[in-house]
Amino acid sequence: MKLEHTALVRAPRTRVWKLVTDVPAAARCVPGVAAVTPSGTGKYKGSLLVQLGPVRLVLDGDVALTATDEAAGKASVRADAKDSRLGGTVRATMDLTLVDKGEDTELRITSDVQIAGRIGEFGQPVIQRKADQLMTQFAECLARTLA
Numbered sequence: 001m002k003l004e005h006t007a008l009v010r011a012p013r014t015r016v017w018k019l020v021t022d023v024p025a026a027a028r029c030v031p032g033v034a035a036v037t038p039s040g041t042g043k044y045k046g047s048l049l050v051q052l053g054p055v056r057l058v059l060d061g062d063v064a065l066t067a068t069d070e071a072a073g074k075a076s077v078r079a080d081a082k083d084s085r086l087g088g089t090v091r092a093t094m095d096l097t098l099v100d101k102g103e104d105t106e107l108r109i110t111s112d113v114q115i116a117g118r119i120g121e122f123g124q125p126v127i128q129r130k131a132d133q134l135m136t137q138f139a140e141c142l143a144r145t146l147a
Contacts, residue, residue: 001124003111003131007139011146013073013098016105019142020096021075023065029141031134036063048081052122052130057083059090066093073098088117107139 009016020026023044027036034047042065050057061081068075075096082089092113099106115127 001113001115001127003109003113003128005109005111005132005135005139007107007135007142008101009105009107009139009143009146010103011105011143012103013100013105015146016098016107016142017070017073019146020098020107021065021068021070023063023077025145026142027063029138029145031137031141042066046079046081050130050134052119053126055086055122057086057088057119059083061090073100083117083119086118088115088119090115090119107142109135 024036024038027033027044027046030048032049034049036044036046039045039062044063046061046063048059050059059081060083061079063077063079066076066078077094077096079090079092079094090113092111094109094111097108099108111131113127113131
């Protein structure tokens with residue numbers, strides 16, 4: 001499933017870059033993140049609690065900052081997680097691009113998400129709505145953090 005999100009963050013690109021490439025700090029802006037701890041260079045262990053319809057998922061897994069190009073304002077993140085209670089996995093590759101918009105920064109996130117197991121039974125529209133909600137809240141938190 002391909003997802004695309006764009007948000008305007010009211011802060012200069014250099015400040016937004018510093019925050020989004022600091023995975024533990026950026027993770028604090030993702031609703032439902034319970035913990036993110038380093039597990040190697042550019043690698044982290046994490047846990048995300050998320051409500052999908054009537055079901056509460058606990059996704060435990062790994063997050064890695066796989067590529068960064070500060071001059072171009074581009075970074076890539078890979079996340080692999082599973083919910084052992086419901087039974088299912090989520091694998092996502094997210095490409096972030098920061099674009100100068102005067103004193104603000106446009107954050108573009110393109111995600112390729114693969115869902116396996118019972119989590120996938122929720123269907124793309126439900127998952128898309130939840131992803132839209134999480135990305136909107138993420139961008140709002142980034143803006144508040146940088147204000």
